[in-house]
Amino acid sequence: MQITSDFDGGNIAVLEAKTPGNIRLEIARDNQSDFYQWFYFRLSGAKGQPVVMHMENAGGSAYAEGWQDYRAVAASDGETWERVDTEYDGATLTIRHTPGADAVHYAYFVPYSMRRHADLVARAAASPLVSHRVLGKTLDGRDMDLLSISSGQASAPLNIWFIARQHPGETMAEWWMEGFLDRILDADDPVSRALLGRCNFYIIPNMNPDGSARGHLRTNAAGMNLNREWNAPSMEKSPEVFLTRAAMHETGVDFHMDVHGDEVLPYNFIAGFEGVPGVTDRQLALLNAYTAKLAALSPDFQTLHGYPPDKPGSADMRKCTDYVAENFACLAMTLEMPFKDNADLPEPLAGWSPARCRLLARSCIDALHAIIDDLK
Ligand SMILES: [Zn+2]
Structure with a gap:
């Protein structure tokens, strides 16, 4: 043995x-x-x-x-x-x-290997809609992969960002990415086609390849929690955030989602940016519209259980969602999926699973489509 x-x-x-x-x-x-x-x-x-x-x-x-x-x-x-x-x-x-x-x-949860990550990037990059760019190297020398998706049809496109797996042990986030990319690149899907007529998408399927390969829960090769690095990232300690943040400032951001998993709560939920100094009524209205729409679209999503919203002015500006909401005055969100199951709709054999992550990603695309007119 x-x-x-x-x-x-x-x-x-x-x-x-x-x-x-x-x-x-x-x-x-x-x-x-x-x-x-x-x-x-x-x-x-x-x-x-x-x-x-x-x-x-x-x-x-x-x-x-x-x-x-x-x-x-x-x-x-x-x-x-x-x-x-x-x-x-x-x-x-x-x-x-x-x-x-x-x-x-x-x-702890169904693993998502670096081999599978490489295959996902290659499969996406084979689409005529996609350009693949290596933003730079991690501390262990791995590539930071950015997929840019554009039909070339949009005039004054909205810039839509999705990133996943800042916390590498939250592998459900990359299973979610698989569902997201498969749908948004489906040339027959009317929702994806409509969105690509209005938006450019920027996707980082794995924000923390070093932590993923090393079998970490939460940090990169240098022990840095990337979701506490957004106010002051460095190439020495947190190149993953430094490079991503720079790319966001190049493109601008009109909508942002950061995909995670939560160890404790048996629900899918979204955390917002209520505590950032410059929060506007428009941003809060968009947050409510998006989460309500997603809850209506997917019985695997709900708005009752989640983190209590930050009090005004009390946001942790080291977090991605708060940094992006404040600096781009846009709708920015953290999506959390369970390690256990969705207690509202449990599945005893598999619990929360890769298949369900992929399906939730598809609903997230529908919810984006439903609010797209309100983004600009
Ligand atoms: Zn996380």
Whole structure:
């Protein structure tokens, strides 16, 4: 019996793995950081044996309350992920499973590999509507990929930005991107065609490739939380934000969405920018219009549960959404998806899943279409 996380996105430390009934594990911290919660590893050689795996440091993780009612995902074929029996006692997270094969992967949420990212970028870039630009390099030397999508038909186009996975362990954000890109590049889709007649799109499917490859929850290679870098990014510590911010100032921004996952809340929701100093009634009206429209379009989205809005003047200007709303006087939003499930419409076998991320992205495109006339 062996356990390894020595692969793209892997994360686990093995304390003891001698007997299947008592495997002792720890989740490793993000490099130069105290954050940890993402795990992803392979168990080999335990086919047909009931295994009990304890993550003994779960209680000290970044969002320990997120383990309540949480179930891990497992796949025997590297592709078909299902939820498995998981329990949390306030300190240790315990997974119980009888592997159906001799190589089973376990993870916090369905992983999104760098190989799949490269394929997604290549597939999108093959469209005649897309130009692909490498904005620059990350600290580990990876490319920051920007996809620009334009039909060339729009006069005075609106500039629409979508970015995902500032927090690399929130892999649901890149599954969402897959659904988004597949639909917006569908030459037969009337909503996408109509939007491309009015807008140019700028898409960064993965804001944190180093953290993704390293198996981090929340930070880049230097331990920086990218969603606290927007007021003063640097090429030394946070080139991902420095380069993206510069590209936004080149194009201007009329609409922005930053796609994330939330460890604790079992809902899809949107966080806004209510606390930024320059907030306008127009921006707030657009925020309400967009979220109401999305809730009407998708039973997987709601507006009842979420983060309490910041009080006037109390925004954290290091956050992407607040920075963009303030500096571009536009509608900017943070979309949060659950690690667990949508409690309003649970799906017991898969929980919140890649397929549902993709479908929510499609509804987000419909909601944008519904408010597009109000953006300028
Ligand atoms: Zn996040």
